[in-house]
Amino acid sequence: MSENPITTPYRGRFAPSPTGPLHFGSLIAAVASYLEAQQQQGAWLVRMEDVDELRNVSGAADDILFTLDAYGFEWDGEVMYQTRRKQAYAEAMDKLVDQHLVYRCTCSRRELRENAIMGDYGLIYPGFCEHKDHPAHKEHALRLRTSQQPHEFNDQIMGLFGQNLKQDIGDFIIRRRDGLFAYQLAVVVDDAFQNISHIVRGFDLLDSTPRQIYLQQCLAYPAIEYAHLPIAINAKGDKLSKQTGARGIGKKPDVAMLVDSLKFLGQQPPDNLARASLPTVWQWALENWKLDAVPRQPKILHRD
Ligand SMILES: [Zn+2]
Incomplete structure (x- = not known):
């Protein structure tokens, strides 16, 4: 049976865990998923992946949202919290x-x-x-x-x-x-519920993706396109995270750091952009973003 081609609207998301403040490693995923969604004229949603309640840090979710807002990210709709979704997970489990x-x-x-x-x-x-x-x-x-x-699956980057x-x-x-x-269950149920069509996230989740695709199939959910970004590591080779002592990116927008994240993602901002205003940086990024330019490397050293 042949079907008419369906043009799915692009819906991307950024899904941090509220275990601490946003750091450079998480900024990369936010920037890439945001720019790709904007360029595809799609929606960009934010979800707090707080399903592992034992790891959540009080105040971290609000802190992350405050920082995203200060940096000029604009998300669509309400922020979703996994801790409020237990009923949906139970139904999928059934x-x-x-x-x-x-x-x-x-x-x-x-x-x-x-x-x-x-x-x-x-x-x-x-x-x-x-x-x-x-x-x-x-x-x-x-x-x-x-x-x-x-x-x-065919990852758009890897x-x-x-x-x-x-x-x-x-x-x-x-x-x-x-x-x-x-x-694994929560993320699949939430992506389907939010009609996510494209996921842009860190390489550390690449090996979770086959499990998530399998769960989507078991639950008869639509397929999703994936793009896994290189992750930032420190000199010891550890992924930047709160556990490895990565610094928070601060509540005031740091334009130079935002430009650094673009460079990390293989984009080629002009030298003077690091001294430009925040709206100018976003304008340049939106006009020049190329997913194809992201390095096909699992890990890249980032000097803090
Ligand atoms: Zn057993």
């Missing part, structure tokens, strides 16, 4: 349960460390609990059955990437032992 794709797992971290094989992306879950049918009253996580099918989920990852957790929904 759909997976109905398809017999979910089982209870009681393995401890230690058991897995001692018995599971370390793969390229972490410990590969060996399926210990797949046929054990643990009773519900026993403390457990919920895992999603994976398949041997390769899950490949090119073709694929995994065999069963072999490379194993059946993965969608609800944790402590009752919190896993990031």
